[in-house]
Amino acid sequence: MGKKMKRPFGSSLLFGVLVPVVVIGALFSFFLTSFLEPPLVSFLKEQADTSLNHASDMGIAVCEERLDDLLDLRMEDNPEMNLASKKQAVEEIKGIHGKHSGFQMLVVGQDWEILGATFAVPADRLVLPDYSKKGRYVIVRELWGATVRISCRYFPFW
Numbered sequence: 560m561g562k563k564m565k566r567p568f569g570s571s572l573l574f575g576v577l578v579p580v581v582v583i584g585a586l587f588s589f590f591l592t593s594f595l596e597p598p599l600v601s602f603l604k605e606q607a608d609t610s611l612n613h614a615s616d617m618g619i620a621v622c623e624e625r626l627d628d629l630l631d632l633r634m635e636d637n638p639e640m641n642l643a644s645k646k647q648a649v650e651e652i653k654g655i656h657g658k659h660s661g662f663q664m665l666v667v668g669q670d671w672e673i674l675g676a677t678f679a680v681p682a683d684r685l686v687l688p689d690y691s692k693k694g695r696y697v698i699v700r701e702l703w704g705a706t707v708r709i710s711c712r713y714f715p716f717w
Contacts, residue, residue: 568670604708609699611710614662615695618652625651649675665709 625648626635641655649666654666656677666675675680681703698709 562673594717596689607708608710611662611697611708612695614658614664615710615712616657617658619712619714621651621655622648622716626649626716645674653677 600624625644627639629635629644632640652666653664654676655681656662663673664677665673665680669675673682695712698711700707702709
């Protein structure tokens, strides 16, 4: 009569166990990523924004300290002292980078000229639309070929 066909997996027990495990595993991983990924990504973005805002607050605190030093010495009208204090503040702000690993610091002037950075900057000016000079906010922009999150703070005296 006929030849008996050979099963691809050799035994129906192996086939009967393997298929449900693979199917259930695939469904489980699909639902797990579908339902857990969005809240996890949202949480991570909130944490990153909080850390960015904290680092920018530290930068503003440095600027306020340098300005207070100038005011205590009554040297706020002296352009050389003002420039020296501003340069010192930029260096201290760049030092914040060491306290927050994974973040880079970029200090820009009033006309978006780059005053200091903790990474190699391919330009001397930053091209961004004007943002409000009030408050603290995080923006997501494309800078020099990379998408970055930026915490913006404005210090009115420099």
